Structure formats: C-alpha cells, structure tokens
Amino acid sequence: MHDHRKLGRELGLFDTDPLIGSGLPYWLPDGAIVRHSLEDYIRGLERRAGYQHVYSPVLGKRELYEISGHWAHYRDEMYPPMALGGEQVLLRPSLCPHHAVMFRSRSHSYRELPLRMAELGGMYRSELSGVLGGLTRVRGIQLNDAHIFCTLDQVAGEAAAALELIGSAYRAMGIAPARYRLSLPGAGGKYVAEPRLWRESSRILTEVLDGCGVPYEAVEGEAAFYGPKIDIQISDHAGRESTLSTVQVDFHQPERFDLRYIGADGAAHRPVMVHRSIIGSVERAVAQLLEVHGGAFPAWLAPVQVAILPVSPAQEAAAEGLRAECVRADLRVRVVGDGSLSARVRETRLVPYRFVLGPAEEAARQVAIRLRDGRRLPALGVQDAIARIRGLIGSHETDLWQA
Structure with a gap:
C-alpha cells in the first residue's frame, strides 16, 4: 500500500498550509475532480435506492445539541460556542440533529416510511493536533451521511440494505474492508442510560450481520x-485501522426530538432513526483510494481518463480534434505531445486509456489504444473507442476493458 499523505501531494491532489491550519486540507484541481466524481457517484447510488437529498446549515444553536445529547456526551469533540447576538451557536459535530428537526418540521404518515434523508455535508470535530494526518483525520469533514426514519419492523431491512449499498460502493471503488465490527457500549458515562433500548438495537444489528453472512x-x-x-473498518499502509462506513440504530434522538408519524390506526407513533454512511467522509475515502490504488484510480475516478499521444507534430491538429470529440463525450482528456513517445507513455502511466495517433490512424479515423495495465488493443474507429470507454466509465467498472 501507499502513503496517501506523500502520494496525494506528489500527484497534486491536495495540500495543507500553516496559514489555513492543521487538519484543514485544501483540494487542488485534480483532487477536486476525484472528489466531485465520488460525490456524483454516491448521490446517484442513493437516489436509485430511494433516498431524498437535502441541505442543512453547518451551524446550530447550542440548544439543538443539548436536545440531541451531543452537548452532554460529545462536548469534548466539539468546537466551543460562538456568541451571536444573545444566543450561542456551534459548528455542528454531526448532521443527525439537523435531519431530526427537518423530519419534525412536517407531518408524516406510515405510508411515507421508510423516509430516507441523505446529505453530503460538512461537520467539524475539534481533533487534537497530535492525531491529525493527511486526509484521514481532519477537523473539517465532508460526510456522506443519511438518516432513515422508519417503523421498528423496517429497521433490520433498512440496515441490511445499507450494507448492500456499502458493498456496491466498495466494488466500484476497488477497495475492500479490513473487517466488520459490531460496536457496543462500554463502561463509563459517555452513553445514554437506556438499557432496554441498547439491548433492542444491539439485537437488531446482530441479526442483520448474521443474516448478511459477513x-x-x-x-x-x-x-x-x-x-x-x-x-x-479499513487499514492504511502502516496497518493502522480506522472506520470508513457505518450503520447505526438510534432510539434516543427520536425520543429527544419528539418525532412522530401517524400510523394505520390513526394514532401517533415514534419512528426509529437509522444512521448510515456509505463511503464515510470524502476525505477518508480518497485517502483509502490513494493507499490502495497508488494514484491509478478506477477510470471513472481518474483526473485524466484519456491521454492522446500524437506520434509526430504532423498529427497534432488531428489530436486536438480528437480531444474535442472526447470532451463532447464528457471524458476527461489531455493531449500530450512533447518528448519521445516512450517518455510520454511513462508520463501518462496513471491514465487509464492512451490513444496513440499516427499517420495510419489519422487517415483511417482510428486510434491505437494502450491500456494503463500494459495491454495493447487493435486499432478502433474513433467513435467506437470513445463509446466503449464512455460505457465502461458510466458503469463504474474497475476493469479497464471488456471483450
């Protein structure tokens, strides 16, 4: 595996600056492409799975987090309150209180449940400087978060479906879990004191894991x-383990926020709240992608998907025309014309597809395709080559070519 902190900077994906602050990386253009591609993918995956996307503010009144329990149980991880007029506001440490309030803002029938509310939003943790590192431990997090409001008998099915989405996303990204962990409470006062609800939620998640066979x-x-x-759980190049994705069952916040839906009997009932994150934080997901792939991202994530290599200056005009065709097909493309062909092949070693364009290919409106993994394909017509690659990228395949 690779150290994403070193490689990400070498590839020009992200960096940090003391003037901005520790644990606050900024994204450079190629890193922003990877991030946007990942965000677009996960939103599409969620939309097809029946999620509705929302936006919520990154600030909230202290009272919001007192109700949710974060202020009592999670205060040490939060930034201090800011005085705003006669109120105190905080940078949110989590998105769930905002989504609970959004659910509460409208009346709901049992027919609407499960209601799946998703957001790719910012949250902030007051991490100590000693634990910060690259993209894995940061102070400003873009979290792929969602909260499912459902009936008790829907909880297990929703949790199992979330695990299926996580598996789909991991296959598309070409990564694998280090292990699955059932995280249970321990001793101490950092947990809400509801023994009956802890037993019920633990039972449900145990049954889900057993049923999934992992x-x-x-x-x-x-x-x-x-x-x-x-x-x-995932592991990095040094064998350090961290959590990427999670599924949680929460009886506590629906009670605290007095969430209700109208059941088939016409009475008010309390929903259960399932928290789930498919790819965790965008920062940690990109760090894992770098560690696993060493910058050779799956084609749908690659900052440059096609490199056009004209054999000689005589093909430069045709290369520019080909570049325009690729752009119209929504491919990320670059013409690389300086230096020997072998040097340019080495320079574009992380690009999934290379189009070699010589006199014969130009005359026949074809390209010779060299794949990043070393395979050389027979010359294809320009439109056929573009369509084949566009289809592979659109299907989020990790294999660069299929016969």
Whole structure:
C-alpha cells in the first residue's frame, strides 16, 4: 500500500498550509475532480435506492445539541460556542440533529416510511493536533451521511440494505474492508442510560450481520453515545485501522426530538432513526483510494481518463480534434505531445486509456489504444473507442476493458 499523505501531494491532489491550519486540507484541481466524481457517484447510488437529498446549515444553536445529547456526551469533540447576538451557536459535530428537526418540521404518515434523508455535508470535530494526518483525520469533514426514519419492523431491512449499498460502493471503488465490527457500549458515562433500548438495537444489528453472512467482531466501548453500530473498518499502509462506513440504530434522538408519524390506526407513533454512511467522509475515502490504488484510480475516478499521444507534430491538429470529440463525450482528456513517445507513455502511466495517433490512424479515423495495465488493443474507429470507454466509465467498472 501507499502513503496517501506523500502520494496525494506528489500527484497534486491536495495540500495543507500553516496559514489555513492543521487538519484543514485544501483540494487542488485534480483532487477536486476525484472528489466531485465520488460525490456524483454516491448521490446517484442513493437516489436509485430511494433516498431524498437535502441541505442543512453547518451551524446550530447550542440548544439543538443539548436536545440531541451531543452537548452532554460529545462536548469534548466539539468546537466551543460562538456568541451571536444573545444566543450561542456551534459548528455542528454531526448532521443527525439537523435531519431530526427537518423530519419534525412536517407531518408524516406510515405510508411515507421508510423516509430516507441523505446529505453530503460538512461537520467539524475539534481533533487534537497530535492525531491529525493527511486526509484521514481532519477537523473539517465532508460526510456522506443519511438518516432513515422508519417503523421498528423496517429497521433490520433498512440496515441490511445499507450494507448492500456499502458493498456496491466498495466494488466500484476497488477497495475492500479490513473487517466488520459490531460496536457496543462500554463502561463509563459517555452513553445514554437506556438499557432496554441498547439491548433492542444491539439485537437488531446482530441479526442483520448474521443474516448478511459477513464475519464480524463485537467490540465494547466503540458505540456512538446514543446507540450501537456496525463499523466497516479499513487499514492504511502502516496497518493502522480506522472506520470508513457505518450503520447505526438510534432510539434516543427520536425520543429527544419528539418525532412522530401517524400510523394505520390513526394514532401517533415514534419512528426509529437509522444512521448510515456509505463511503464515510470524502476525505477518508480518497485517502483509502490513494493507499490502495497508488494514484491509478478506477477510470471513472481518474483526473485524466484519456491521454492522446500524437506520434509526430504532423498529427497534432488531428489530436486536438480528437480531444474535442472526447470532451463532447464528457471524458476527461489531455493531449500530450512533447518528448519521445516512450517518455510520454511513462508520463501518462496513471491514465487509464492512451490513444496513440499516427499517420495510419489519422487517415483511417482510428486510434491505437494502450491500456494503463500494459495491454495493447487493435486499432478502433474513433467513435467506437470513445463509446466503449464512455460505457465502461458510466458503469463504474474497475476493469479497464471488456471483450
């Protein structure tokens, strides 16, 4: 595996600056492309799975986090309150209180449930400087978060469906979990005191993991303050483990925010809140992609997807025309014309597809395709080559070519 902190800077994906501050990386153009591609993919995956996307503010009144329980149980991880008029506001440490309020703002029938609310939004953790590093531990996080408001008998199905989405996303990204963890409460006062609800939510998640047939390990002391969770763990180049994706069952916040829906009997009932994140934070997901792929991203994530290599200056005009055709097909493309052909092949070693354009290819309106993995394909017509590549990228395949 590769060290994403070194490689990400070498490839011009991200960097940091003391003037901005520790744990606050900025994204350079190629890194922004990777990030945008990942965000577009996950939103599409969620939309097809029945999620509705929302936006919510990154600030909230202190009272909001007092109700949710974050102020009592999570205060040490939060930034201090800011005085605003006669109120105190905080940078949010989590998106769930905002989504609970949004659910509460409208009346809901049992026919609407499960209601799946998703957001790719910012949240902020007051991490100590000693634990910050690259993209894996940062102070400003863009989280792929969602909260499913459902009936009790829907919880297991929604949690299992979230695990299926996580598996789909991992296959598209070409990464694999290090292990699955059932994170349970431990000793101490950092957890809400609701033994009956802890037992029920732990039972549900245990049954989900058993039903999915994945090996897992139960670990005490790793639960969220409001409920147990399934954590999908990853490891970095040094063997350090961290959580990327998570599924959580929460009876606590629906109670605290007095969330209700109208049941088939016409009475008000309390929904259950399932928290889930498919790719975790965008920062940690990109770090893992770098560690696993060494910059040779799956084609749908690559900052440059096609490199056009004219054999001689005589083909430069045709190369520019080909570049325009690729752009119209929504491919990320660059013409690389300086230096020997072998040097340019080495220069574009991380680009999934190289179009070699010589006199014969120009005359026949074809390209010779060299894949990043070393395969050389027979010459194809320009439109056929573009369409084949566009289809592979659109299907989020990790294989560069299929016969």
